[in-house]
Amino acid sequence: MYGVFASIVTQLAGKVGEPYKSFPCEMMVYGEGGVAGWGALCGTLNGGAAAISLLVQNEVERKALIDELFGWYQNTKLPVFTPEKPFFQADLPAVKPDSVLCHPSVSTWIKQSKVSFYSKERKERCTRLSADTARRTVELLNASFAGTSATPLNLGEKTSGCLSCHGKGGVKADVLTKSCTGCHFPSNIQHP
Amino acid sequence: MYGVFASIVTQLAGKVGEPYKSFPCEMMVYGEGGVAGWGALCGTLNGGAAAISLLVQNEVERKALIDELFGWYQNTKLPVFTPEKPFFQADLPAVKPDSVLCHPSVSTWIKQSKVSFYSKERKERCTRLSADTARRTVELLNASFAGTSATPLNLGEKTSGCLSCHGKGGVKADVLTKSCTGCHFPSNIQHP
Numbered sequence: 001m002y003g004v005f006a007s008i009v010t011q012l013a014g015k016v017g018e019p020y021k022s023f024p025c026e027m028m029v030y031g032e033g034g035v036a037g038w039g040a041l042c043g044t045l046n047g048g049a050a051a052i053s054l055l056v057q058n059e060v061e062r063k064a065l066i067d068e069l070f071g072w073y074q075n076t077k078l079p080v081f082t083p084e085k086p087f088f089q090a091d092l093p094a095v096k097p098d099s100v101l102c103h104p105s106v107s108t109w110i111k112q113s114k115v116s117f118y119s120k121e122r123k124e125r126c127t128r129l130s131a132d133t134a135r136r137t138v139e140l141l142n143a144s145f146a147g148t149s150a151t152p153l154n155l156g157e158k159t160s161g162c163l164s165c166h167g168k169g170g171v172k173a174d175v176l177t178k179s180c181t182g183c184h185f186p187s188n189i190q191h192p
Numbered sequence: 193m194y195g196v197f198a199s200i201v202t203q204l205a206g207k208v209g210e211p212y213k214s215f216p217c218e219m220m221v222y223g224e225g226g227v228a229g230w231g232a233l234c235g236t237l238n239g240g241a242a243a244i245s246l247l248v249q250n251e252v253e254r255k256a257l258i259d260e261l262f263g264w265y266q267n268t269k270l271p272v273f274t275p276e277k278p279f280f281q282a283d284l285p286a287v288k289p290d291s292v293l294c295h296p297s298v299s300t301w302i303k304q305s306k307v308s309f310y311s312k313e314r315k316e317r318c319t320r321l322s323a324d325t326a327r328r329t330v331e332l333l334n335a336s337f338a339g340t341s342a343t344p345l346n347l348g349e350k351t352s353g354c355l356s357c358h359g360k361g362g363v364k365a366d367v368l369t370k371s372c373t374g375c376h377f378p379s380n381i382q383h384p
Contacts (some may be wrong), residue, residue, distance in 0.1 A: 030245035
């Protein structure tokens with residue numbers, strides 16, 4: 001969270017000054033590990049959404065940008081970025097998180113990379129993924145300020161199917177979400 | 193998120209002044225509905241954790257307070273607070289969320305209350321739950337500043353069992369979380 005938020009806001013502090021210069025960016029450290037290690041919302045997305053919300057006051061545009069950021073994250077093989085001087089030199093697999101939550105995102109990556117959560121590889125993966133998310137957030141913000149509308153979220157076949165009953169206007173209308181696949185489908189959720 | 197964060201920080205702004213007075217509290221609207229309706233981390237907890245992190249710089253203490261807040265939330269029948277002049281007058285059931293995530297927390301409550309997600313009852317439930325979480329966050333912060341240590345998180349039998357293999361020091365050590373029950377146990381996750 002801190003990595004994504006601070007990388008955007010400290011650049012604004014340098015180029016624009018206030019009110020970004022005095023923003024207490026360090027407070028955003030709380031989002032690490034899906035907030036204090038609870039594995040909830042991926043910290044990079046919590047930071048990206050916070051930065052978008054600081055800069056975009058219009059509710060419709062703010063939500064559209066967060067939707068596009070979250071949709072990109074869960075459907076993109078990550079990490080993409082390879083630093084020139086990484087903290088830990090490794091050839092890391094790029095894996096589609098299929099969720100916006102820290103725990104399933106990391107678990108899906110770990111299944112493919114076959115390392116421990118506490119490995120240097122996993123830590124390096126999350127560092128690089130922070131860079132990817134910061135970059136994508138800035139691309140979306142720049143496009144928005146240049147007048148380009150956000151691309152509407154494609155829920156996908158499975159989530160659309162679920163929400164046709166459980167979402168707004170459905171027979172049940174009993175849930176709130178924009179993604180069912182990461183948690184509710186057997187390949188991800190069942191214990192082996 | 194805004195409700196919890198702003199109720200704490202605007203009081204500090206009134207009593208202490210800067211730096212709270214100029215904090216752009218309105219940015220915290222992004223956390224509504226588990227961030228822009230994605231159903232991820234409950235917005236009240238995102239706001240409570242953000243307020244704790246703004247006020248508590250010590251990492252160990254910050255994480256301990258967030259743990260205690262999150263543990264309280266998932267294991268307490270909520271909402272407790274009944275406003276004198278509610279937005280919507282209703283006798284709402286108090287239900288243990290069993291998760292820190294918006295979507296399972298709301299879904300568990302809806303199953304018991306038998307209303308639509310889009311009902312006035314559900315909206316009133318989340319409003320009252322915001323008041324409960326703001327109050328609990330302030331109680332924890334006050335206790336911390338008065339020198340009382342946070343109560344260590346009790347993971348519970350099921351999560352402790354999972355983490356004995358999957359957590360730090362376990363044979364697999366392949367996941368990060370502090371709660372497995374809300375998503376991984378059949379009563380909550382399986383489609384009827």
